Amino acid sequence: MIGKLASKIVxxxxxxxxxxxxxxxxxxxxxxxxxxxxxxxxxxxxxxxxKSRIAAGETLDDLLVEAFAVCREAAIRxxxxxxxxxxxxxxxxxxxxxxxxxxxxxxKTLVATLAVYLNALSGNGVHVVTxxxxxxxxxxEQMGKLYEFLGLTTGVCVGQMPIEEKIAAYECDVIxxxxxxxxxxxxxxxxxxxxxxxxxxxxxxxxxxxxxxxLIDEARTPLIISGPVDQDNDIYRRLxxxxxxLHKQTDDSAAGDFTVDEKDKSVGLTDDGHDKVERLxxxxxxxxxxxSIYNPANIRLFHHLNACLRAHNLYHKxxxxxxxxxxxxIVDEFxxxxxxxxRWSEGLHQAIEAKEGVEIQSENQTLASITFQNFFRQxxxxxxxxxxxxxxAAEFQQIYDLETIVVPTNLPVRRADEAxxxxxxxxxxxxxxxxxxxxxxxxxxxxxxxxTSIEVSEAxxxxxxxxxxxxELLNAKQHEREAHIIENAGCLGAVTIATNMAGRGTDIVLxxxxxxxxxxxxxxxxxxxxxxxxxxxxxxxQQDHDxxxxxxxxxxxxxxxxxxxxxxxxxxxxxxRQGDPGSSKFYLSLDDSLMRIFASPKMAGxxxxxxxxxxxxxxxxxxxxxxxxxxxxxxxxxxxxRKNLIEYDDxxxxxxxxxxxxxNEIMESESxxxxxxxxxxxxxxxxxxxxxxxxxxxxxxxxxxxxxxVMADYGLSLTVDDLIAENPQLTTEEIKSWLMDTLSANxxxxxxxxxxxxxxxxxxxxxxxxxxxxxxxxxxxxxxLKQGIMxxxxxxxxxxxxxxxxxxxxxxxxxxxxxxxxxxxxxxKVQFRxxxxxxxxxxxxxxxENAAYQHPEADGLADSSNQASELxxxxxxxxxxxxxxRNELCPCGSGKKYKHCHGRLA
Ligand SMILES: Nc1ncnc2c1ncn2[C@@H]1O[C@H](COP(=O)(O)OP(=O)(O)OP(=O)(O)O)[C@@H](O)[C@H]1O
Numbered sequence: 006m007i008g009k010l011a012s013k014i015v016x017x018x019x020x021x022x023x024x025x026x027x028x029x030x031x032x033x034x035x036x037x038x039x040x041x042x043x044x045x046x047x048x049x050x051x052x053x054x055x056k057s058r059i060a061a062g063e064t065l066d067d068l069l070v071e072a073f074a075v076c077r078e079a080a081i082r083x084x085x086x087x088x089x090x091x092x093x094x095x096x097x098x099x100x101x102x103x104x105x106x107x108x109x110x111x112x113k114t115l116v117a118t119l120a121v122y123l124n125a126l127s128g129n130g131v132h133v134v135t136x137x138x139x140x141x142x143x144x145x146e147q148m149g150k151l152y153e154f155l156g157l158t159t160g161v162c163v164g165q166m167p168i169e170e171k172i173a174a175y176e177c178d179v180i181x182x183x184x185x186x187x188x189x190x191x192x193x194x195x196x197x198x199x200x201x202x203x204x205x206x207x208x209x210x211x212x213x214x215x216x217x218x219x220l221i222d223e224a225r226t227p228l229i230i231s232g233p234v235d236q237d238n239d240i241y242r243r244l245x246x247x248x249x250x251l252h253k254q255t256d257d258s259a260a261g262d263f264t265v266d267e268k269d270k271s272v273g274l275t276d277d278g279h280d281k282v283e284r285l286x287x288x289x290x291x292x293x294x295x296x297s298i299y300n301p302a303n304i305r306l307f308h309h310l311n312a313c314l315r316a317h318n319l320y321h322k323x324x325x326x327x328x329x330x331x332x333x334x335i336v337d338e339f340x341x342x343x344x345x346x347x348r349w350s351e352g353l354h355q356a357i358e359a360k361e362g363v364e365i366q367s368e369n370q371t372l373a374s375i376t377f378q379n380f381f382r383q384x385x386x387x388x389x390x391x392x393x394x395x396x397x398a399a400e401f402q403q404i405y406d407l408e409t410i411v412v413p414t415n416l417p418v419r420r421a422d423e424a425x426x427x428x429x430x431x432x433x434x435x436x437x438x439x440x441x442x443x444x445x446x447x448x449x450x451x452x453x454x455x456x457t458s459i460e461v462s463e464a465x466x467x468x469x470x471x472x473x474x475x476x477e478l479l480n481a482k483q484h485e486r487e488a489h490i491i492e493n494a495g496c497l498g499a500v501t502i503a504t505n506m507a508g509r510g511t512d513i514v515l516x517x518x519x520x521x522x523x524x525x526x527x528x529x530x531x532x533x534x535x536x537x538x539x540x541x542x543x544x545x546x547q548q549d550h551d552x553x554x555x556x557x558x559x560x561x562x563x564x565x566x567x568x569x570x571x572x573x574x575x576x577x578x579x580x581x582r583q584g585d586p587g588s589s590k591f592y593l594s595l596d597d598s599l600m601r602i603f604a605s606p607k608m609a610g611x612x613x614x615x616x617x618x619x620x621x622x623x624x625x626x627x628x629x630x631x632x633x634x635x636x637x638x639x640x641x642x643x644x645x646x647r648k649n650l651i652e653y654d655d656x657x658x659x660x661x662x663x664x665x666x667x668x669n670e671i672m673e674s675e676s677x678x679x680x681x682x683x684x685x686x687x688x689x690x691x692x693x694x695x696x697x698x699x700x701x702x703x704x705x706x707x708x709x710x711x712x713x714x715v716m717a718d719y720g721l722s723l724t725v726d727d728l729i730a731e732n733p734q735l736t737t738e739e740i741k742s743w744l745m746d747t748l749s750a751n752x753x754x755x756x757x758x759x760x761x762x763x764x765x766x767x768x769x770x771x772x773x774x775x776x777x778x779x780x781x782x783x784x785x786x787x788x789x790l791k792q793g794i795m796x797x798x799x800x801x802x803x804x805x806x807x808x809x810x811x812x813x814x815x816x817x818x819x820x821x822x823x824x825x826x827x828x829x830x831x832x833x834k835v836q837f838r839x840x841x842x843x844x845x846x847x848x849x850x851x852x853x854e855n856a857a858y859q860h861p862e863a864d865g866l867a868d869s870s871n872q873a874s875e876l877x878x879x880x881x882x883x884x885x886x887x888x889x890x891r892n893e894l895c896p897c898g899s900g901k902k903y904k905h906c907h908g909r910l911a
Pocket of ligand 1: 112114
């Protein structure tokens with residue numbers, strides 16, 4: 006109360022902020038006549054002049070006023086639109102890296118051009134992010150004229166574009182792209198094997214349109230690139246047939262094809278084994294006469310064979326796994342419980358399936374993934390636009406460090422938001438909705454009905470059919486068609502029933518969209534339209550426009566309150582654009598999910614007591630307020646869930662950053678020789694410490710174990726006793742040095758005749774490929790860790806987040822050890838029997854060939870016909886953990902007591 010009073014006296018922070026920007030707006034306006042006086046050439050020359058000033062040390066802030074004045078004048082000359090003053094304010098807010106809340110119809114597409122132009126002057130690329138391909142293309146085309154005039158290039162980045170076009174697009178000053186595609190390209194960039202194939206060079210500045218739907222509604226669903234581990238499952242069967250021909254080297258016989266290390270669960274080929282394997286593979290047609298198994302192109306074959314050998318020698322039926330209904334089910338080695346659904350990674354599961362003769366299942370592996378939350382946080386500067394951000398301002402601030410500024414409208418808002426009408430049941434509610442439609446239609450008032458599901462929109466459509474009122478049903482995800490329907494949604498007496506109104510490009514003009522009408526006219530008359538026809542079309546539009554205004558403007562009818570006020574505001578916001586008249590009303594029933602959870606049965610009892618029938622409604626501000634309070638509670642709950650997810654996601658994000666940086670360093674460095682030495686040191690150190698622990702006396706050393714491991718991993722024969730004979734005081738450090746020296750001498754000898762450039766490229770690409778392979782296996786381990794930890798934590802009463810962080814650290818450590826181990830092994834064993842392979846051939850072109858790009862639909866805005874509401878899901882998932890006591894920690898991972906979290910909703 007006091008807060009409200011205070012803000013009335015001194016103005017809100019938002020008001021003060023807007024006021025502080027008016028000085029700049031006035032300065033831009035003051036330059037207008039000067040800009041108007043410039044010739045096109047002189048105006049265009051400003052871009053080069055600005056760039057020189059930046060090079061001389063001026064900042065973008067220094068240039069803002071002038072650059073905005075230039076951009077405004079250029080917009081008038083190219084697209085015929087002059088930025089309103091409030092649009093200048095919006096542009097400044099975006100440049101400052103904040104969210105500009107601007108209502109529908111305020112022209113956000115044009116607002117963005119100001120901040121885009123200014124920031125693109127730095128030469129580092131500006132990304133404008135939209136939610137669908139259609140809008141990205143449309144905005145790039147429309148606004149591209151302005152940038153081109155000003156000497157800037159514009160590119161588009163949408164799905165299914167050839168890679169060459171993508172690379173060219175990313176070279177542009179301004180890139181209009183969809184959130185999905187930009188995110189996937191980030192992942193693809195970090196899967197590249199050389200600098201030239203990287204798509205995104207920098208992540209400088211992104212302006213996100215519909216920022217609330219991208220950073221809040223879709224925040225929780227990750228972008229995932231996944232691919233089949235191997236297309237050809239038959240390869241396991243063929244390799245499985247080779248295994249019985251190979252003989253294990255036992256302790257007492259020196260002969261043998263492979264060694265087995267039980268402790269490390271690893272196997273390794275001996276020199277003899279290596280020759281034999283190549284012979285067998287050639288016989289099986291898996292290798293040509295010239296090829297070696299160490300040829301980089303055969304690295305998969307090598308791995309699969311390794312998996313088959315492990316499957317036969319280290320994994321035993323009814324001990325490590327059981328065969329049940331034709332499937333291999335893992336047995337947990339600690340608890341002895343079976344783990345249905347789990348699969349071993351790195352091809353081991355398929356190898357065991359081949360060994361047991363059951364069907365070999367194709368496996369999809371996550372190649373890379375990231376959430377929007379983490380992708381967009383990578384940009385040096387971020388800004389956003391939307392009609393509805395204010396209700397989520399706290400979340401934008403806390404999670405993304407983005408302040409929300411409500412930009413005033415160009416003209417005062419004249420929309421009347423009526424109180425909600427609450428009915429006993431859905432039947433009564435629908436009846437009232439249809440009556441409202443008929444009533445509005447009679448007056449010529451266009452109506453937009455917003456529904457939460459396809460079923461509801463169809464049900465209302467069915468009832469309307471009986472009335473002969475024509476209507477458009479909009480519920481599929483056809484963005485282009487959607488835009489066309491919306492162009493006519495403001496026509497006299499139009500009725501449009503739509504689900505999911507959150508998307509962009511939904512600006513409804515009273516009387517229909519004149520620009521669209523003129524466009525259609527031009528399309529239908531390619532030889533040109535005469536002035537008379539043109540004038541007639543315009544006059545007809547004006548007449549319709551005036552009639553719609555007289556009928557009350559656009560009428561918005563909501564058929565259910567969403568859990569989030571923001572979504573309701575998006576629907577309401579479709580009416581009353583640019584000072585237009587308009588009205589909105591929500592029709593609810595006690596069956597709606599929000600009402601079911603928060604209002605009934607008390608309210609139902611009251612309504613019945615009052616003797617209300619199904620077609621009567623309660624209508625009171627108090628009820629609307631109560632519903633808003635309920636929405637606030639759900640919003641807070643959802644925010645908690647997202648915050649909680651971020652804590653988990655931050656862990657993998659940190660790991661991803663480390664690895665992506667490492668990849669970039671490898672790609673960018675001329676030689677990775679020093680890195681290979683470091684990795685070798687780490688791998689050799691770990692191996693020696695494993696068998697000859699630093700704290701153990703020499704008499705306790707497992708010399709045989711070390712010798713076996715050295716043979717298996719590096720193909721070297723080491724006899725510790727021989728070294729002791731030479732040096733009775735032999736220390737483990739000296740054994741490590743011996744191994745390091747021998748490995749590097751062997752490797753140098755093998756590389757003796759290799760061309761230096763080729764050697765560098767080979768080492769770089771192979772290191773990257775091994776790193777990537779291990780990274781993918783690591784992603785899977787992290788997934789398993791996350792799944793397991795929640796259950797474990799709920800039983801063990803521990804805070805799952807802490808547990809997860811702790812364990813993730815160890816898992817990551819072990820992944821790093823594995824990378825060192827595998828890279829060292831590879832270079833120790835690699836053999837060159839043929840001409841060096843061309844650097845090009847080392848690249849794994851196939852990785853992304855069959856990849857799937859998934860982005861599960863965000864739950865907040867999806868057609869909810871086939872989805873329980875967020876609330877229902879929350880309640881349902883809570884009931885999936887029947888044994889959790891009210892005072893125990895909630896298994897969702899929030900770290901709160903169950904009664905304060907999901908238990909509260911059950
Ligand atoms: N300064 C201006 N002068 C005249 N018309 C403008 C101006 N700015 C924008 N418009 C027009 O207003 C309409 C709405 O623009 P746009 O779709 O960018 O707005 P928006 O409603 O803010 O976006 P959204 O649909 O995302 O809510 C467009 O037809 C555009 O051409």
